Amino acid sequence: MTISDDSSGVETPLLEEDSVGSCLDYKGRPVDKTNRGGWKSATFIIGVEIAERFAYCGIDSNLVTYLTGPLGQSTATAAVNVNTWSGTTALLPLLGAFVTDSFLGRYRTIIIAFLIYILVNIK
Incomplete structure (x- = not known):
């Protein structure tokens, strides 16, 4: 055109x-x-986001049980800790956006975050 x-x-x-x-x-x-860009980048980002959602939902669904069972916390203390964790995970993208835009770049940040999730979830 x-x-x-x-x-x-x-x-x-x-x-x-x-x-x-x-x-x-x-x-x-x-x-x-x-x-x-293109599908190569989109596939990479979609794959990392799917892994992140699985990790988050897996931790979120089992956290109260783990805190009240093996760690021996009361239900009220466990609820406070789970709410604190949920609030922190909701606000951390703001910090991540600042670090990404200012220092690391988007692909390095995605790879670092992906590796952290993998390391945290390895048993």
């Missing part, structure tokens, strides 16, 4: 074929859309 300039007869492409305007990646290089 092109835009034609009637005065000069020059046609300008509406979208550049190999780069995304003036966008830069996290290393300051122009973004080349021929080798960025």
Whole structure:
């Protein structure tokens, strides 16, 4: 698709074929859309998110039982600890977004978070 300039007869492409305007990646290089994103990246992110949901639901569903059983906490103390854990996990994405945008980059952060989940859930 092109835009034609009637005065000069020059046609300008509406979208550049190999780069995304003036966008830069996290290393300051122009973004080349021929080798960025797509299904390879989407599959990676979806897989990590599925693993994260399984880990969260597995911990969430068994945490009160574990705290009241093997750890011997009262039901009230266990409920307070589970609510604290749930609130912390709800707010940690804000910290994660700051660290990701400021220091690590999205793919390194995803890999690090995935490895932490794996290490925590290994028995």
